[in-house]
Amino acid sequence: MHVRPAAAAAAAFLGLTLSLLCGPASYAAPGPGSAAPGPLGLGGPAVYAHRGASAYAPENTLEAVDLARRLGFDWVENDVQRTKDGELVVVHDDTLARTTDVEQLFPGRAPWRVKDFTAAEIARLDAGSWFGEEYAGARVPTLRQYLDRVRRNQQRLLLEIKKPELYPGIEEQTLRVLDRAGWLDRRHVSGRLVVQSFSADSVRTVHGLRPDLVTAFLGTPKVADLPAYAEFTDRINPWHTTISADWVAAVHRLSGAHGRAMEVDTWIVDDAATARKVRDMGVDGIITNAPDVVREAVGGF
Template sequence: MPRHLALTLCAALRRGAALTLGIALGLGTVAAPPASAGAWASATRPVDVAHRGASAYAPENTIAAFRLAEDLGADLFELDVQETKDHKLVLMHDTTLSRTTNVKDVYPDLSPWRVGDLTLAQIRRLDAGSWAGSRYAGERVPTLGDALDAMAGSGMGLLLEVKAPELYPGIERRIADELRRHPAWQAPGRLVVQSFDWQSMRALHSHLPQVSIGLLGTPPADELPQLAKFADLINPSYTTLTAAYVQRVHALGMRTLAWTVDSPTAMRTLLDRGVDGIITNRPDVLRELLDS
């Protein structure tokens, strides 16, 4: 059995449900069993995406947060990729390290502590967990490779955001190279790469045309046909999303993930509007709603 189908089947069994395979990307709106964790292309109901991992409960963009997301029933985990001074790919949301690490204490003279101003060796020294609680003390800033290795056997899917690519010329090629070193993540339907920088996503698509591309934001409806030539998903803020817009995205063969939603009431509204998934800091809340 091909690996992506094995992951699909294992995920379905883990959810305790049968699985429907072969639904084309962007199609299939009939109620069905839970989406398989790692089989985006065969999902037949909305997927549960853990924003920076289970970041309501664990330090964001860390291995601990991703593993907790798996435990809480997420189908995919989301992460943010930036680049160090020596061109290594690390996971960090902010363009500076000060909010989620102890960089001010370790390197007081390196203000403003930009990710791109420190080497990987320097960033490896930082504590990326203590700010979220003593139980996470010593959690490190992972590289992209660390996360791909740690979660390869989970069966989960990955939503990879390229953060601030304008600061890191050529980052798309380096991400593509790293993904090629981890072929399990290129199994059909397991990976989506997204960014607010749509030109960056055109570049990424040129390097890895087989990987699904997501565009963050809410493009005008009349621009969607052109974007559909290289994009597979349109991922807007949930506050901008209407049922008519979702229908327009679907009509062009694309899907949509709404972000970032922690309220059950807002989740229900979005599900009623036909979204294909929700990005949340609380994947357990969404999982309970999807399973109810």
């Protein structure tokens, strides 16, 4: 889902207006199974800006993070992969073709996999023009650049370790970068950071290395299998089409790795009707490309 320049400008204006009215967002993380108060006193599920405000700006760029901030959103989500020379970068696909001009700059290097390019080569790529001319020149950020921007914006981060099977040791490396960027202190660990992955082994590894961190597994395990996940994770984050109210309740009945009721943050929900549907199922959070649409629909924060 992409919104072209006029809509993006309108979204940015809306965000500026909300910022002026409400001031900087600084909301406490919701407790398990609860709906914490959001802006203007609203309650509802937490709303996560998926890859930044990616309906209105190029995904996983600093521009998308900043737009999420202007729209008043505290939580942003990103994806982490590794370059040929060992730098962690923020990009969703394991190839660079969809969201950059890599085919023009490096025409002879198909299939343009992230792991086959150095950080310096990736830094040359335009990661914005594919989305809209107004974003020409946006770059693929390194993880450190991304962390610094999210921290400067006083936002919170849902960090996804993407395709860890391609990058042995990426869990430990990600934790080192988080530590050096000041993201593993008590303040961040207690309410500003969640690490997730589609790989149960990767989530288990992160939990083993940093048992204090909140972690999430991306997927929809069978109810009978949930207790095994509860041993090493705090949240189960499923695709919205795969869940029911009974399944959400089954997750909530379990205590996760930190002894609290497990949570459910569902993805990717971009329309009002689906947002209300999953809210009524009892989800704790909604991950969305269009956070403003979801917030208006469910009163989330």
